[in-house]
Amino acid sequence: MCSILGIFGLQPGDDIGTLRRQALGQSQRQRHRGPDWSGVHADDGAILVHERLAIVDPAGGAQPIRSGDGQLVLAVNGEIYNHRELEQALERPYEFQSGSDCEVISALYRQAVESGGDVGAWLGRLNGIFAFALWDRERQRCLVARDPIGVCPLYWGHDADGRLCVASEMKALADTCADVAQFPPGHYYDSERGEVVQYYVRPWREHDVTRGVEVSKQALREAFEAAVHRQLMSDVPYGVLLSGGLDSSLVAAVAARFARKRVEDDDASEAWWPRLHSFAIGLEGSPDLAAAEIAAEALGTVHHGFTYTFEEGLDALPEVIRHIETYDVTTIRASTPMFLLARRIKAMGVKMVLSGEGSDEVFGGYLYFHKAPDAREFHDETIRKLDALHNYDCLRANKSMMAWGVEARVPFLDVDFLDVAMSMDARHKMVGTGPDGRRRIEKAVLREAFEGYLPDSILWRQKEQFSDGVGYGWIDGLRDHAAAQISDRVFAAAASRFPVNPPQTREAYLYRHIFEQFFPGPACAATVPGGKSIACSSSAAIAWDEAFAKAADPSGRAVAGVHEAALT
Numbered sequence: 129m130c131s132i133l134g135i136f137g138l139q140p141g142d143d144i145g146t147l148r149r150q151a152l153g154q155s156q157r158q159r160h161r162g163p164d165w166s167g168v169h170a171d172d173g174a175i176l177v178h179e180r181l182a183i184v185d186p187a188g189g190a191q192p193i194r195s196g197d198g199q200l201v202l203a204v205n206g207e208i209y210n211h212r213e214l215e216q217a218l219e220r221p222y223e224f225q226s227g228s229d230c231e232v233i234s235a236l237y238r239q240a241v242e243s244g245g246d247v248g249a250w251l252g253r254l255n256g257i258f259a260f261a262l263w264d265r266e267r268q269r270c271l272v273a274r275d276p277i278g279v280c281p282l283y284w285g286h287d288a289d290g291r292l293c294v295a296s297e298m299k300a301l302a303d304t305c306a307d308v309a310q311f312p313p314g315h316y317y318d319s320e321r322g323e324v325v326q327y328y329v330r331p332w333r334e335h336d337v338t339r340g341v342e343v344s345k346q347a348l349r350e351a352f353e354a355a356v357h358r359q360l361m362s363d364v365p366y367g368v369l370l371s372g373g374l375d376s377s378l379v380a381a382v383a384a385r386f387a388r389k390r391v392e393d394d395d396a397s398e399a400w401w402p403r404l405h406s407f408a409i410g411l412e413g414s415p416d417l418a419a420a421e422i423a424a425e426a427l428g429t430v431h432h433g434f435t436y437t438f439e440e441g442l443d444a445l446p447e448v449i450r451h452i453e454t455y456d457v458t459t460i461r462a463s464t465p466m467f468l469l470a471r472r473i474k475a476m477g478v479k480m481v482l483s484g485e486g487s488d489e490v491f492g493g494y495l496y497f498h499k500a501p502d503a504r505e506f507h508d509e510t511i512r513k514l515d516a517l518h519n520y521d522c523l524r525a526n527k528s529m530m531a532w533g534v535e536a537r538v539p540f541l542d543v544d545f546l547d548v549a550m551s552m553d554a555r556h557k558m559v560g561t562g563p564d565g566r567r568r569i570e571k572a573v574l575r576e577a578f579e580g581y582l583p584d585s586i587l588w589r590q591k592e593q594f595s596d597g598v599g600y601g602w603i604d605g606l607r608d609h610a611a612a613q614i615s616d617r618v619f620a621a622a623a624s625r626f627p628v629n630p631p632q633t634r635e636a637y638l639y640r641h642i643f644e645q646f647f648p649g650p651a652c653a654a655t656v657p658g659g660k661s662i663a664c665s666s667s668a669a670i671a672w673d674e675a676f677a678k679a680a681d682p683s684g685r686a687v688a689g690v691h692e693a694a695l696t
Contacts (some may be wrong), residue, residue, distance in 0.1 A: 130191070131161035131296035133177040136259035136270045136319065138291065141164030144170055151175045154300040161184030161205070161296060161530045163574050169201045174263040174270065178203040181533055184363055189228035196223035199266045200238065204230040206258030206280045207537070214253060216506040219243075229361070230258070237262055248316040249273060251633060252489040255358065255543050259311070261294050269294050269318045276328035277486070278518025281453075281526055283655070285309060292319070297527070298453045298647060298655060307546040308651050316693040328543075332550040335507040345577040347503045351549070352577075355542035356382040359482060369472065369536070370406035370429065372419025374571060374582075374589060375493070377427075379539055380406055383482055383580045384427045394649040405430045405478065409469040411438065411599030412638055423586045432461040432476070436468050438605045444468060446642050451531040452523060454656050455629075455643040458664055459524050459638050461606060465598045466528035475689050481529065485521040486540035488664075489513035490549050491557050491571040494592050496663045498559045498570065499672040507554035511664040514550075517541070519657050520664075591626075610635035629658030 133155040135147060145155050148170045155177040159166070162179030169176045174474070178191035184207065192203045196512050208214070211229040212288030220242065222235035236250040237501075241264070251273055257280035258652035263270040267491040274282045274293055284294045285305025294311065295301050296406075301308045311317075331337045356379060360366070366655075368380040388403040406429040424431035441464045449455070452463045458611040473481065488494050492506055516541045539545065552573070569575070574585050614634040622637055623630040628650050631637040659667035662676040670676045 130205045130298075131155065131179040132160040132205050132259065132261055132270075133158070133288075133295045133300055134174045134203060134263070134270070134293065136173070136261075136263070136292040136294075137246070138173050138175070139260075140443070142170075142172075142289075144175075148175055150304075151177050155305065156294065157299045158295065158297045159162065160533060164575075165190055165532045167203075168262070169194070169203075171265060173265065173268050176201055176203045176261060176263060181516050181535060182364070183535055184361060185209065185227035186363055188228045189230075190633050191230075193226055193231050195235065195238070196236055197223060199264065200234045201263040201265065201374060201422060202230070202234045202260060203259040203262075204233060204258055204448060205282075206230065206260070206275065207210040207359075207361065207411065207535075208232055208254055208256040208258065208674055209542075210255040212254075220612035229256075230232060230260070233258075233260060237264075237592070238516060241267075246326055247318055248273065248327050249318075249520070251316055257537070257541075259296060267320070270640065273316035273327075274310065274311050274313050276314040277522060277545055279522045279526060279538055279541060280517075280522065282311040283308055284311050285651070286319075294622050299450070299653060302652055304647075304650070310653070311520070312657050332547070333511055333667065335504045335554070338507060338551055339503075341505050341551050341553050342556065343548060348552075348574070348577045351379070352539065352546045353382050353385075355539040355545040356482065357386055358542065359537045359539050360386055360444060362480050364479045365405075365477055365480045367407055367478045368403040368429070368468075369481050369483045369565070370408050370420045370423055371416040371484075372408065372421070372423050372586060372589070373416070373484070374575065374587065375487040375540065375590070377423045377484075377582050377586050378487075378574070378578055379482050380404070380423065381427055381578070382539075384429055388428075403430055404428075405432065405476070407432050407434070407469060407473055407478075409472070409598060410466050411435065411601055416598055419586060419589060422583055423446055426583045426586070427498065430490060432472070434469060434472050438467065438601060442549065442577065442605075442609060445639075446645075448528070449639060449642045450646045452527040453638070453643075453647065454519070454523060455631075455653075456520065456641040456656055457639060458661070459520055461603055461638050462521075463524045463528045466524060467601070468533055470529045470532040470534045473534050478501060478534065480535045480537065483525050483536045483538055484540060485525050485536075485538045486517065487571070487574065488544065488591070489517055489521075491574050492554070492559075493569065493571045494664050495591055496665045496669055496672070496676070498567075499676070500558060500669075501672060503553065503558060504556040505672070506558050508610065509666060509669050510550070510554070510557075511669060516657065516666065525548075528565060540625065542671075600622050607633075607635055613638055626653070628653040629656065632660070 156289045163180045164182045165180040167178045176192045208229045208634045257279035259274045259280040283298045285308035410417040426596045525536040
């Protein structure tokens with residue numbers, strides 16, 4: 129994964145040299161995403177800058193990628209897992225200039241242009257995580273697009289002279305574009321068309337389409353195994369994040385099976401890579417560290433469990449907020465240990481990790497889903513959660529890891545797997561009372577599909593949000609710290625001080641104060657969603673239980689009567 133920056137709409141008389149230097153300066157602010165190499169393209173219509181983290185074709189594949197005739201210039205942040213299949217299916221020959229998995233984007237664009245079709249119609253065929261900007265010099269046309277779920281970040285806006293600017297992170301545009309905003313996931317912008325178009329639309333978004341649909345355990349398991357296998361595409365050392373929870377443990381379990389097969393085939397059992405290394409972090413004595421040890425021993429991974437102190441986490445908060453570009457409470461709580469873990473992983477020479485984000489959104493794994501009144505509400509909430517992922521867990525996983533040049537991949541959000549898992553009638557995912565009279569645990573349908581892959585203590589472990597699992601003292605300490613820092617007088621003026629999404633707690637005020645130091649102004653503030661939440665719910669799900677409105681807190685322990693260590 130990398131970073132991109134583009135400036136489009138240059139006019140005669142523009143000082144290209146000055147704009148090029150400006151673009152380089154802006155791109156430098158996000159160079160942590162791509163420490164391996166920098167590339168620049170500048171002409172009389174556009175400037176593209178790329179900061180590269182080399183995962184596939186590290187010796188080649190430098191960007192921006194230019195077509196053989198020099199007319200197409202492409203800068204991509206991401207991976208295209210099915211690039212070989214797409215290359216083989218091209219209707220017209222294309223002269224590839226590199227071994228990069230991303231160059232197929234240029235080939236598909238050219239094929240669409242030459243056929244006179246919709247230049248973005250092929251985007252739905254990509255299986256990958258991506259944000260890209262493509263410049264067609266001949267037609268003076270740009271195409272900008274973001275992956276379906278928004279795993280890769282992308283921001284855009286206009287400078288004072290009306291030029292269109294795009295970048296992987298907001299920090300590259302915040303002082304240049306007064307209208308900086310997130311580019312919507314699953315959409316593309318074609319400058320010739322002049323509007324944003326949604327390309328990712330799935331029938332399973334509608335509950336009625338899924339009613340009565342059953343997905344067998346075997347089909348679900350095989351779809352997930354295929355997703356993990358696709359995302360192991362790498363020419364550099366990789367690992368897995370292993371918190372000891374269900375989701376990361378399943379990713380690790382499947383990846384371990386493929387890693388073992390590769391070791392056997394290559395007779396490289398003593399090599400550092402492809403031996404599978406796993407990573408976890410927490411406060412001393414955290415639930416996640418203990419569970420991760422059990423999972424790692426069962427899976428045979430080379431495990432690395434790191435501890436951090438509350439003070440180390442507190443010291444990192446300003447840098448965490450600067451990197452992740454949000455003031456959302458849950459995201460910051462969880463991003464801080466992940467940020468610290470990423471630094472450890474980077475120091476060990478690993479450049480890519482698989483992670484378990486997305487499972488809770490797909491299968492209704494958050495503890496508040498226990499209160500869902502019916503299958504329709506359950507399903508609709510999973511859609512709301514998927515639509516919002518780019519603001520929360522995807523943002524956290526991507527930016528916390530990329531702060532240190534480590535790419536996080538998320539097999540649960542593989543588009544082919546989503547088509548299988550989301551087509552299922554939500555009644556099969558719901559929590560309820562089983563025939564034995566016992567309450568059915570969240571994500572039971574997923575757990576049942578992987579019987580035998582993990583120790584029962586891990587496979588049937590209760591959902592623990594990452595910010596809780598690293599140690600309950602982390603969240604409790606943050607609340608106490610904020611209470612000591614933000615006085616009654618200061619907090620009383622929160623709404624006037626921050627009119628966009630006024631902070632509702634002292635902890636939220638503290639994070640907002642830090643955020644404003646790096647990202648001032650209403651446009652930056654508006655890139656972060658607001659609204660109340662219970663245990664990571666959408667605001668709509670607050671209506672499921674009248675107690676939610678009284679005890680709204682993003683911690684999973686806020687769900688009384690469900691979490692084993694519920695807050696009182």
